[in-house]
Amino acid sequence: MKILVTNDDGxxxxxxxxxxxxxxxxxxxxxxxxxxxxxxxxxxxxxxxxIKVDRIESQVEGVEAFxxxxxxxxxxxxxxxxxxxxxxxxxxxxxxxGPNIGHDVFVSGTVGAALQGYxxxxxxxxxxxxxxxxxxxxxxxxxxxxxxxxxxQGVLPKGILLNVNLPNxxxxxxxxxxxxxxxxxxxxxxxxxxxxxxxxxxxxxxxMEAYYGDPGxxxxxxxxxxISVTPLLDxxxxxxxxxxxxxxxxxxxxxxxxxxxxxxxx
Numbered sequence: 687m688k689i690l691v692t693n694d695d696g697x698x699x700x701x702x703x704x705x706x707x708x709x710x711x712x713x714x715x716x717x718x719x720x721x722x723x724x725x726x727x728x729x730x731x732x733x734x735x736x737i738k739v740d741r742i743e744s745q746v747e748g749v750e751a752f753x754x755x756x757x758x759x760x761x762x763x764x765x766x767x768x769x770x771x772x773x774x775x776x777x778x779x780x781x782x783x784g785p786n787i788g789h790d791v792f793v794s795g796t797v798g799a800a801l802q803g804y805x806x807x808x809x810x811x812x813x814x815x816x817x818x819x820x821x822x823x824x825x826x827x828x829x830x831x832x833x834x835x836x837x838x839q840g841v842l843p844k845g846i847l848l849n850v851n852l853p854n855x856x857x858x859x860x861x862x863x864x865x866x867x868x869x870x871x872x873x874x875x876x877x878x879x880x881x882x883x884x885x886x887x888x889x890x891x892x893x894m895e896a897y898y899g900d901p902g903x904x905x906x907x908x909x910x911x912x913i914s915v916t917p918l919l920d921x922x923x924x925x926x927x928x929x930x931x932x933x934x935x936x937x938x939x940x941x942x943x944x945x946x947x948x949x950x951x952x
Contacts, residue, residue, distance in 0.1 A: 687713035687838045690774045690803070692761045694724045694781065697753045701781030703745045706825035708777060710746055712835050716774070717744070717751040718765040718865035720758060720795075725784075729759045756798035759776065766806060777803030777835055780813030781826045785851045787814075788869035788949040791918070797849055804847040804919065809837045812847075816908050817854030824850045825860070827915065828945050832938055834842025841934065846927055849916040851904055857946050863913040863939040867933040869903040870880060913939070913948050 693702045697719040700921055704713050723742075735758040744751040752769060754761045756802050758779065759794040766774060786794040796812045803810035813830050829850065836842045849868075853860055857938040880887040899906025907914035915931060 687775045687834070688770070688773050689713045689714055689715050689776045689778060689834060690762070690765050690770070691717045692719050692758055692765075692777070692779050694720065694727065694758045694799065695783055696723045697742065697751070698719050699783070701815070703714040703727060703784060704823035704827045705778060705781050705830055706749050707746045708831045709834055710749060712838065713776070715746070715749045716765065716770055717749055718754060718761045718769060719752075719763060721753045721755050723756050723874075723895045724795045725794045726793050727757045727759075727798065728793045729801050729879050730757045730795075731755045731763065733760050737764065739806075739875070743797075746882075751774065758795045762799050762802035766802075768843050768939075774803075774808060776837055777810040777865065778813065778830055779803075779811065779928050780830070780850075781823050783812035784818055785814050785816040785822060785908060786812060787851055787908065787914070789872040789881045791849055791868060797918075800847055800849075801919075802843075807845065807846045807883075809842070810847050814849075814851045816851055816855050820854070822854055822856060822863075825855075825857045825912070825942070825946075829942055831940075832941055832945065837939070842930070845929065848935075849904070849914075849918055851908055851914045851916075853911045853913070854906055855911060855919060859911065860913060861911045863935050863942075864907045865901055866904045866907045866916045866930055867916045867936055868916060868918075869889045869899055871899075871905060882896065 784795040800810040800812040876891040904914040
């Protein structure tokens, strides 16, 4: 199984390398990621622009890595069309610093990269942590590897786009794992005016308003310190997938605990 790993936090982001290291245990990993942070660019593509691509020294043995002066979507398109044509079996985007939940998934570069894989017929995962400081990538990386294994085994279908958000907690402090729907909220809706500049200058900021997650929503799940798994897009896939995941999620969550315990005793 060949796995393409990308993100929107940039090639130096520790979550990217933690993810690649764990996925390398279940498949052959290739990294193609933006040179700089690209949060909030959704699935934007740099049409008709020259995009520089550099091979870089990998932080994970056996993993090829490339830095791209472009968006996450650029990374995926260049990987599929030029660097590794007809080679990739799975796309995983992350591990993102900060959650991608509610309506904000439609501006997320993390989800935007995963969408590019999904639109090309590949199973695609977006993985994010609900935190910005003191991040614990271990649980998210292990969960991504478990989901990748389920896809490789045919347990999960290939035509899927899953948006996965985890509390920034060690596994023993998470309270479970649920299949969720998108909340209707967004926190990219605060506008600040820069009064020191001449003319009208504004900044779109992440608001600080409290979330009120509905039961069964991604936000509500994270508020309960649970892992949220949200199937996105095509209803013909999402509805049967939702039913499948309802039965599979408890199994995966138990395997995650077994996986962690085995690592401890190794």
